Amino acid sequence: MREDLLSAVEADFQLLREENERTEISRREEIRRNYPEIEKLAEEREELIHGTIRKILSGGEQAEKLPEIMEEKNARIRTLLREAGLPEDYLSPVYRCPVCRDTGYTGDPVRTRCDCFRKAYQKKLRESIGLGNGSRETFESFDAARIPADMIPEIGRSQRELALFARQQCEQWADRYPENTRKNILLTGPSGTGKTFLLRAVAERLIERDFPVLVISAYRFIEIARKSYFEGGEGMEELLDIPVLMLDDLGSEPMMKNITVEQLFNLVSERNARGLSTLISTNLNLEELVNRYTERIVSRISDPRNTLVIILQGKDLRSV
Ligand SMILES: [Zn+2]
Numbered sequence: 001m002r003e004d005l006l007s008a009v010e011a012d013f014q015l016l017r018e019e020n021e022r023t024e025i026s027r028r029e030e031i032r033r034n035y036p037e038i039e040k041l042a043e044e045r046e047e048l049i050h051g052t053i054r055k056i057l058s059g060g061e062q063a064e065k066l067p068e069i070m071e072e073k074n075a076r077i078r079t080l081l082r083e084a085g086l087p088e089d090y091l092s093p094v095y096r097c098p099v100c101r102d103t104g105y106t107g108d109p110v111r112t113r114c115d116c117f118r119k120a121y122q123k124k125l126r127e128s129i130g131l132g133n134g135s136r137e138t139f140e141s142f143d144a145a146r147i148p149a150d151m152i153p154e155i156g157r158s159q160r161e162l163a164l165f166a167r168q169q170c171e172q173w174a175d176r177y178p179e180n181t182r183k184n185i186l187l188t189g190p191s192g193t194g195k196t197f198l199l200r201a202v203a204e205r206l207i208e209r210d211f212p213v214l215v216i217s218a219y220r221f222i223e224i225a226r227k228s229y230f231e232g233g234e235g236m237e238e239l240l241d242i243p244v245l246m247l248d249d250l251g252s253e254p255m256m257k258n259i260t261v262e263q264l265f266n267l268v269s270e271r272n273a274r275g276l277s278t279l280i281s282t283n284l285n286l287e288e289l290v291n292r293y294t295e296r297i298v299s300r301i302s303d304p305r306n307t308l309v310i311i312l313q314g315k316d317l318r319s320v
Contacts, residue, residue, distance in 0.1 A: 192316025
């Protein structure tokens with residue numbers, strides 16, 4: 001788990017607990033102001049608890065009847081709250097997660113992280129690596145039924161067949177990582193044929209398996225590259241270091257003289273030299289890629305010895 005994200009989630013939980021406490025205080029104040037009868041019972045209940053603790057600590061008698069008396073008072077408080085048009089649990093401790101009461105931990109004496117904490121961490125992780133917080137795109141949520149099954153005459157296969165094959169290849173790749181013989185993936189095909197979906201599904205699977213991955217748009221890549229070209233800075237270092245980098249929608253970024261081609265070349269060569277995985281999606285076909293980025297880049301991002309080239313075809317699924 002990443003330390004920076006863990007600290008951020010811890011801080012969120014701290015804020016949540018403070019907010020819970022403020023809610024409890026303001027509710028109690030409201031009761032004190034407007035419902036003297038309930039307030040009186042609540043005070044008696046507190047005295048009962050504190051008095052009993054004092055007795056137990058001083059070695060005095062244990063109040064055997066305490067649970068019974070407590071339940072009587074609680075029942076009375078619930079009734080009065082209901083009659084006042086308030087929820088029955090209005091004076092109960094406030095928390096979002098009943099399992100850990102927003103501490104983020106469960107278990108005693110051995111503490112483990114609560115599921116709610118792990119979920120919050122995963123959410124932050126997905127945001128931080130570019131998966132956003134929208135609906136998750138996973139192999140499980142891949143829906144082949146909405147992909148046209150009619151034959152594409154030029155290739156003798158349907159769009160659905162191609163997509164299912166691509167899905168299978170991507171999933172296998174994600175499950176085998178880092179033992180893949182081919183370190184890279186190039187996904188090409190017209191827009192809306194599911195390339196970004198598959199990239200994200202690979203990313204999700206790698207996260208599940210605890211491998212570090214980063215998803216950025218080609219547009220964002222050029223912003224980082226331009227900044228580091230003109231102003232220095234460490235933006236490029238992360239892109240060169242991350243074990244799995246996904247560059248989404250190559251070809252959509254602005255073509256900047258001396259920068260786009262050069263920086264892209266440096267990125268893919270350096271990552272290949274380091275044995276790291278780079279996954280690229282693009283709407284451009286190989287010929288268009290060569291025209292835009294030159295042969296020497298394309299030979300590096302589509303070299304069949306270390307790149308799994310996946311070609312999608314068909315209609316834009318967002319419009320079918
Ligand atoms: Zn919890």
